[in-house]
Amino acid sequence: EAERKRRAEGGKEKETGLTTIERAAEIMQENFLGPEAIEKAFGFTPETIPPISFSSEELERAKELNQILILQIEHDESNQPLTMQSMNQKVGGKAADGNKLLYNIDWYKNEPFFTTEAVSSGWKLASKEIIAGATSKNYLEQTEILIDYLRNMVFKNQPLPQEYEDAIQEFETEKTGILGIVDSDWKKAADMLANLRITGLLRESAPDLLYRLIIQGKQNNQKLLQGVYSWTKSRSSNGRFVVVGGFDAKGADVGRDGPGDRSADLGSVFSRVK
Numbered sequence: 001e002a003e004r005k006r007r008a009e010g011g012k013e014k015e016t017g018l019t020t021i022e023r024a025a026e027i028m029q030e031n032f033l034g035p036e037a038i039e040k041a042f043g044f045t046p047e048t049i050p051p052i053s054f055s056s057e058e059l060e061r062a063k064e065l066n067q068i069l070i071l072q073i074e075h076d077e078s079n080q081p082l083t084m085q086s087m088n089q090k091v092g093g094k095a096a097d098g099n100k101l102l103y104n105i106d107w108y109k110n111e112p113f114f115t116t117e118a119v120s121s122g123w124k125l126a127s128k129e130i131i132a133g134a135t136s137k138n139y140l141e142q143t144e145i146l147i148d149y150l151r152n153m154v155f156k157n158q159p160l161p162q163e164y165e166d167a168i169q170e171f172e173t174e175k176t177g178i179l180g181i182v183d184s185d186w187k188k189a190a191d192m193l194a195n196l197r198i199t200g201l202l203r204e205s206a207p208d209l210l211y212r213l214i215i216q217g218k219q220n221n222q223k224l225l226q227g228v229y230s231w232t233k234s235r236s237s238n239g240r241f242v243v244v245g246g247f248d249a250k251g252a253d254v255g256r257d258g259p260g261d262r263s264a265d266l267g268s269v270f271s272r273v274k
Contacts, residue, residue, distance in 0.1 A: 018051045040215075044077035072123070111237055122274065166197070
């Protein structure tokens, strides 16, 4: 009976091009963070669950790369936006281990990325930690690392989807101009980097990252980004990019850096929503 069910679901996948939740959970195992993980973390189950557009083959490759598949939702059970502020309130300011979720929030407690920017919706694949080789690189250089990871790891020996090819071509066109001002006119460089399609495609927002830290902690008792930080695509009110990490017993630290920063503990998590 179980085998017939799997065959039936497999046929359904071939017909629709979608992967069932059951099949995705079977492939990803502990790296599957779906509706039950959301309920465990926040105390409610989403009413609407979007289809999984990643193929079984994509998920198998993601598993090999130790990525997670996570269901992201924009609103809570009261249809209120899931922001960093509201998520912190929902968990009582506590991480899964009972320690603080967020370190001192004083500098950003009124920042839009904390109070109003919501988690994006959809199924996302993401690396658990920062990509190898991404530290001690500025935002532009890290973007090149992410593109290399996409091309040579995620889609190894495969053609890239057209949206990524187009975004990479845009990046290559703009790269020299950004490089020339990344230190001398960091605000303009930050604007240009933020507007690149590849930034939106391969980087998490600060709310997305906190959401993932919360759910991963609750579901698997894992505390990610303990000694490192990930640059996000979110920006503070002064234009710098928001960084999140240093997740220890004092809580996850949230900072901001100009795009020219090359700190040894600052890298980038890879992510893509589909």
